[in-house]
Amino acid sequence: MQEKISPARRVSGAIRLPGDKSISHRYAMLAAIANGSSRIRNYSGGADCQSTLRAMAALGAGVEPKNGEIVIHGRGLEGLSAPAADLDAGNSGSTIRMLSGILAGQKFTSRIFGDESLSRRPMDRIMKPLAEMGAVIAAREGRFPPLQITGAPLRPIEYTLPVPSAQVKSCVLLAGLYAEGETIVNEPIRSRDHTEIALREFGAGIRVEPRRITLRGRPRLEGRDLAVPSDLSSAAFFMVAALLVPDSDLVIQGVGLNPTRSKLLDFLVSIGARIQILDVAEANGELVGDLRISSAPIRGGRIEGEMTAALIDEIPVLAVLGAASDNGLEIRDASELRVKETDRIDTVARNFERMGIHVEARPDGMLVPGRQHFRAAQFDSFGDHRIAMAFAVAALRADGESIIDNADSAAVSFPQFFSMLRECSS
Numbered sequence: 001m002q003e004k005i006s007p008a009r010r011v012s013g014a015i016r017l018p019g020d021k022s023i024s025h026r027y028a029m030l031a032a033i034a035n036g037s038s039r040i041r042n043y044s045g046g047a048d049c050q051s052t053l054r055a056m057a058a059l060g061a062g063v064e065p066k067n068g069e070i071v072i073h074g075r076g077l078e079g080l081s082a083p084a085a086d087l088d089a090g091n092s093g094s095t096i097r098m099l100s101g102i103l104a105g106q107k108f109t110s111r112i113f114g115d116e117s118l119s120r121r122p123m124d125r126i127m128k129p130l131a132e133m134g135a136v137i138a139a140r141e142g143r144f145p146p147l148q149i150t151g152a153p154l155r156p157i158e159y160t161l162p163v164p165s166a167q168v169k170s171c172v173l174l175a176g177l178y179a180e181g182e183t184i185v186n187e188p189i190r191s192r193d194h195t196e197i198a199l200r201e202f203g204a205g206i207r208v209e210p211r212r213i214t215l216r217g218r219p220r221l222e223g224r225d226l227a228v229p230s231d232l233s234s235a236a237f238f239m240v241a242a243l244l245v246p247d248s249d250l251v252i253q254g255v256g257l258n259p260t261r262s263k264l265l266d267f268l269v270s271i272g273a274r275i276q277i278l279d280v281a282e283a284n285g286e287l288v289g290d291l292r293i294s295s296a297p298i299r300g301g302r303i304e305g306e307m308t309a310a311l312i313d314e315i316p317v318l319a320v321l322g323a324a325s326d327n328g329l330e331i332r333d334a335s336e337l338r339v340k341e342t343d344r345i346d347t348v349a350r351n352f353e354r355m356g357i358h359v360e361a362r363p364d365g366m367l368v369p370g371r372q373h374f375r376a377a378q379f380d381s382f383g384d385h386r387i388a389m390a391f392a393v394a395a396l397r398a399d400g401e402s403i404i405d406n407a408d409s410a411a412v413s414f415p416q417f418f419s420m421l422r423e424c425s426s
């Protein structure tokens with residue numbers, strides 16, 4: 001599917017975006033292994049989170065869409081059953097990597113596969129700790145999906161993450177639910193902590209110290225009523241749109257502002273963005289608030305180290321902002337970008353080239369000079385939702401109408417993206 005995007009004079013209005021993808025996955029998985037029912041409001045409608053729901057249903061949880069909410073009837077820690085067919089994670093790294101932690105603790109063997117993109121992404125990062133815990137996992141060429149997971153009585157481990165990854169951390173913690181004793185994860189670089197927060201919400205015994213998480217195994221999890229905040233990573237596209245297009249003034253309501261995610265706001269403010277945070281509240285242990293963004297001159301800067309890890313999903317759209325900034329943007333320490341849904345250093349560079357924007361792609365990052373002219377172009381999402389959305393935002397500033405090929409990939413996280421972008425740009 002193609003989408004045409006016209007340049008915008010203004011991005012404005014008040015919008016509310018769909019539920020956070022990361023939090024939705026975690027709530028669905030934990031609700032399925034909790035006792036009793038959970039009611040989840042604002043569950044992400046993105047294809048990734050639907051993959052998780054289908055997998056939990058295939059494992060025996062009751063999954064019931066009800067008046068725009070999802071009700072999940074949990075089966076308890078020991079209550080999942082062997083699926084009748086292989087589990088399909090679709091495009092979703094979070095589904096395959098986090099669910100593998102749960103599957104490792106089961107009394108049955110399961111197989112889980114993904115689409116072409118997911119089938120090229122490395123799984124050895126979860127296979128290693130799960131094998132240490134006692135699970136037997138076979139993978140294509142030793143590291144790619146499909147995975148065959150033979151569950152086993154698991155041993156607790158202490159594991160230090162070799163790559164900053166919330167998916168790997170979560171996988172080990174979810175497996176730790178099935179291990180007798182304390183599972184410990186050390187993370188030298190902090191990653192999003194939605195799993196820790198959700199585990200506590202569902203009643204698990206978890207202790208969080210700086211860079212170290214300790215989980216007590218075999219808890220009794222209880223079903224909960226939960227509300228998913230809107231996705232800050234989806235909001236990032238609209239925030240950058242409002243910063244790129246002059247005379248913009250946009251309010252985004254009910255956005256998740258978890259401090260491990262909201263480094264995005266700190267970074268944007270540090271390079272000149274005008275962002276107000278209105279009405280902060282807490283829901284299920286997560287911070288939620290309204291954001292107001294108005295256009296302002298953007299200086300540009302550098303993203304490196306811990307900041308790169310904290311902004312990893314936002315880098316494609318921040319690179320677009322960098323090309324319009326005064327001094328450009330340098331991105332370092334970002335080799336993880338090469339193993340996302342696409343190699344995002346490559347796919348960003350290829351689309352930049354189409355619009356005549358200069359970029360120096362590096363093995364672990366890129367240098368985007370500032371003050372560049374945005375030429376209208378025919379972009380390709382290369383099947384990657386964040387690339388589709390980043391270049392739709394770039395197109396708002398172009399000198400004519402642009403086309404996004406394979407635009408339907410946006411539905412992986414945000415099916416309403418193009419209609420909402422049109423709604424608030426004029």
Ligand code: S3P
Nearest residue numbers: 022094164165166167168312313
């Ligand atoms: C996610 C973690 C990140 C992120 C992904 C969602 C999560 O991946 O890129 O979009 O929900 O835990 P990594 O754990 O591979 O860094």
